[in-house]
Amino acid sequence: MCAFPDRSEPRLVLDGEHPLWDEALAAVNRDLAATLPDQRPLRLIAYPGYEDLDEQVYVALSNGEAHGSSLTPGRSAAEALMAVADAAQDTVSERLWRAWPVCTVHDLGMHPRDADGRPSWWCAGGSRESDPAHLRAAIGELDAVQRTPRPNRKRRKSR
Ligand SMILES: [Zn+2]
Numbered sequence: 001m002c003a004f005p006d007r008s009e010p011r012l013v014l015d016g017e018h019p020l021w022d023e024a025l026a027a028v029n030r031d032l033a034a035t036l037p038d039q040r041p042l043r044l045i046a047y048p049g050y051e052d053l054d055e056q057v058y059v060a061l062s063n064g065e066a067h068g069s070s071l072t073p074g075r076s077a078a079e080a081l082m083a084v085a086d087a088a089q090d091t092v093s094e095r096l097w098r099a100w101p102v103c104t105v106h107d108l109g110m111h112p113r114d115a116d117g118r119p120s121w122w123c124a125g126g127s128r129e130s131d132p133a134h135l136r137a138a139i140g141e142l143d144a145v146q147r148t149p150r151p152n153r154k155r156r157k158s159r
Helices: 019-035 077-096
Strands: 043-047 056-060 111-115 118-123 134-138
Touching: 019 043, 019 056, 019 077, 056 077, 077 111, 077 118, 111 134
Parallel strands: none
Antiparallel strands: 043 056, 111 118, 118 134
């Protein structure tokens, strides 16, 4: 036994260990697929706890790289989704060096915001008064408003 476990050795969190986070990550991964189709899905990794510190769970890229704070347990699905979206945004934007997700109307990075209990992506809007801040979509539903075109996607013909 080692009194100081190697903190650089994370493990993959298994499906079902944290059902609220699993569900939240699935929603965030839908948004990732809709906006950065070349990225493989994000996943949860855990660094071992030591002494009186619990294991710490992070949202990581598929290669295991994470950035920012660990997840704090939420009481509800909405809280879990806010936390996971926040962590995913930190990891993607810091590790890939790009704003994510970006509002395609204003070309601005969006942020998670609780819209009457419904976690959503919020955009600061344009500089004109007629172009105010807005909620772009519920987290997990970005593909409804801004899917990145894929060259191999078949066009639907009108007839
Ligand atoms: Zn916008």
